[in-house]
Amino acid sequence: MEEVPHDCPGVSSAQAGRGASCQGCPNQGLCASGAAAAPDPAIEEIKEKMKTVKHKILVLSGKGGVGKSTFSAHLAHGLAEDENTQVALLDIDICGPSIPKIMGLEGEQVHQSGSGWSPVFLEDNLGVMSVGFLLSSPDDAVIWRGPKKNGMIKQFLRDVDWGEVDYLIVDTPPGTSDEHLSAVQYLAAAHIDGAVIITTPQEVSLQDVRKEINFCHKVKLPIIGVVENMSGFTCPKCQKESQIFLPTTGGAEVMCRDLKVPLLGKVPLDPRIGKSCDKGESFFAEAPDSPATLAYRSIIQRIQESCSLRQPKGENLVGS
Amino acid sequence: MEAAAEPGNLAGVRHIILVLSGKGGVGKSTISTELALALRHAGKKGKAVHQCDSGWVPVFVDQEQSISLMSVGFLLEKPDEAVVWRGPKKNALIKQFVSDVAWGQLDYLVVDTPPGTSDEHMAVVDALRPYSPLGALVVTTPQAVSVGDVRRELTFCKKVGLRVIGVVENMSGFVCPHCEECTNIFSRGGGEELARHAGVPFLGSVPLDPELTRSLEEGRDFIQGFPESPAFPALSCIAQKILNEAPVGLS
Numbered sequence: 001m002e003e004v005p006h007d008c009p010g011v012s013s014a015q016a017g018r019g020a021s022c023q024g025c026p027n028q029g030l031c032a033s034g035a036a037a038a039p040d041p042a043i044e045e046i047k048e049k050m051k052t053v054k055h056k057i058l059v060l061s062g063k064g065g066v067g068k069s070t071f072s073a074h075l076a077h078g079l080a081e082d083e084n085t086q087v088a089l090l091d092i093d094i095c096g097p098s099i100p101k102i103m104g105l106e107g108e109q110v111h112q113s114g115s116g117w118s119p120v121f122l123e124d125n126l127g128v129m130s131v132g133f134l135l136s137s138p139d140d141a142v143i144w145r146g147p148k149k150n151g152m153i154k155q156f157l158r159d160v161d162w163g164e165v166d167y168l169i170v171d172t173p174p175g176t177s178d179e180h181l182s183a184v185q186y187l188a189a190a191h192i193d194g195a196v197i198i199t200t201p202q203e204v205s206l207q208d209v210r211k212e213i214n215f216c217h218k219v220k221l222p223i224i225g226v227v228e229n230m231s232g233f234t235c236p237k238c239q240k241e242s243q244i245f246l247p248t249t250g251g252a253e254v255m256c257r258d259l260k261v262p263l264l265g266k267v268p269l270d271p272r273i274g275k276s277c278d279k280g281e282s283f284f285a286e287a288p289d290s291p292a293t294l295a296y297r298s299i300i301q302r303i304q305e306s307c308s309l310r311q312p313k314g315e316n317l318v319g320s
Numbered sequence: 321m322e323a324a325a326e327p328g329n330l331a332g333v334r335h336i337i338l339v340l341s342g343k344g345g346v347g348k349s350t351i352s353t354e355l356a357l358a359l360r361h362a363g364k365k366g367k368a369v370h371q372c373d374s375g376w377v378p379v380f381v382d383q384e385q386s387i388s389l390m391s392v393g394f395l396l397e398k399p400d401e402a403v404v405w406r407g408p409k410k411n412a413l414i415k416q417f418v419s420d421v422a423w424g425q426l427d428y429l430v431v432d433t434p435p436g437t438s439d440e441h442m443a444v445v446d447a448l449r450p451y452s453p454l455g456a457l458v459v460t461t462p463q464a465v466s467v468g469d470v471r472r473e474l475t476f477c478k479k480v481g482l483r484v485i486g487v488v489e490n491m492s493g494f495v496c497p498h499c500e501e502c503t504n505i506f507s508r509g510g511g512e513e514l515a516r517h518a519g520v521p522f523l524g525s526v527p528l529d530p531e532l533t534r535s536l537e538e539g540r541d542f543i544q545g546f547p548e549s550p551a552f553p554a555l556s557c558i559a560q561k562i563l564n565e566a567p568v569g570l571s
Contacts, residue, residue, distance in 0.1 A: 064346075064435045146408070149438065177406060214401065233503075235496040235503065248534060248537045271504060
């Protein structure tokens with residue numbers, strides 16, 4: 001089910017609708033007329049929808065497997081511990097949606113109402129949305145090209161009835177491609193507080209994360225800060241510390257200093273984190289005294305402080 | 321029936337192996353690299369192994385020119401430059417990597433991929449289809465969250481007609497260097513169970529070894545340098561299984 005030809009030059013390209021590969025594409029007329037290059041009306045619609053959402057945070061990493069979803073989920077858990085704080089967690093990883101499992105919501109379905117799609121509520125003040133909820137089997141593969149993924153992300157932002165939300169956390173797949181561009185573009189008019197970037201200490205990770213930081217600069221996305229995950233391991237038997245993912249080039253600390261972005265904190269490895277995620281439970285409940293929990297809480301506090309400083313001037317929820 | 325492969329830059333390639341995972345950060349690039357090294361070590365002298373994920377002209381990593389590498393990384397002016405491309409542009413580059421690079425005579429082409437089941441994966445499978453790839457090596461870590469994504473990757477392989485050579489479970493346990501206690505930091509057992517569920521071979525578990533990470537970061541040959549490492553037997557065994565599937569003929 002292809003929406004665009006393989007060699008699509010891109011709807012905003014000068015060749016849109018005119019290139020050789022455009023022949024036979026159902027969108028050819030639209031592109032050739034220039035209509036496709038016009039600003040997407042969804043951007044305004046999303047701006048309206050986002051008026052009831054106070055703070056929007058993107059959780060990014062250039063690198064896969066560093067703990068973005070784990071972090072997003074626990075940021076949501078942490079913020080939602082205050083029952084007066086409304087939290088929304090949006091998973092825009094279309095091919096590998098991990099959030100339903102990590103939040104213990106596998107198998108839940110999305111319902112439509114008059115005001116749009118309803119998020120799946122874990123608690124009264126914690127709502128979640130993911131493409132995972134739209135798939136009927138855990139084996140289903142979402143084999144979609146960029147444009148279709150972008151369409152899904154647009155729907156998530158425009159058609160989900162989030163209600164009054166204090167924090168919208170957007171969990172992303174690794175990289176700097178369609179999903180990231182779409183999230184930033186669709187939220188462009190709605191003011192994103194910023195990005196929290198996750199890394200592990202190794203240079204292989206940092207190399208990708210530097211690119212992510214550059215991506216943020218390119219698209220003018222403020223950076224709230226960097227979290228260094230999997231930062232050291234304490235053996236449960238002998239209590240001695242080892243570095244599994246060696247910070248051969250100084251880890252996130254040196255990178256943040258060089259690139260002048262805040263280091264929000266370092267989270268050590270704790271085998272109970274992975275287990276909690278697999279069981280769909282909050283690690284904070286499972287291991288409240290773990291150094292990892294303490295690190296997370298400190299980081300969450302710093303994020304809250306950063307968001308309150310970024311309260312946009314002249315905008316408030318009670319109409320202006 | 322597929323059309324016969326056009327004589328082209330991949331005509332001289334004997335075996336093509338894709339390294340895939342639904343999940344990010346499970347060690348695809350690590351396993352690709354180690355597989356390339358292990359195939360070189362296990363094979364006879366003079367065999368050529370090339371590793372590719374993107375690139376232009378092969379860059380030879382050793383004097384004997386037995387391993388070469390291609391990557392979009394070589395095309396960047398600065399290493400921190402972000403490649404902020406949507407799907408169609410990525411697809412075009414991948415096609416060029418497959419068709420426009422003078423690969424020459426190769427025994428193995430190992431293709432490292434990003435996580436997911438999207439543009440890059442469809443593009444590379446389409447581009448390589450005429451050359452009948454040996455199949456896909458699918459990498460996971462033991463935890464359910466990883467397996468949850470990798471199941472979808474296995475469905476992708478089925479849908480696009482890509483044979484699964486087997487599943488590799490990476491980061492399978494960490495042996496404390498101080499007291500030898502083995503901790504399953506990322507859980508255990510998921511990879512084997514996944515292989516059983518999907519009806520594909522389980523190729524083995526590779527434990528966590530900080531020396532492996534360090535070697536990669538410093539560009540050193542882990543297989544050569546760390547034969548005593550707990551990861552070494554696992555990696556060699558996986559390479560041997562692939563060699564058994566895809567022998568390169570009489571020496």
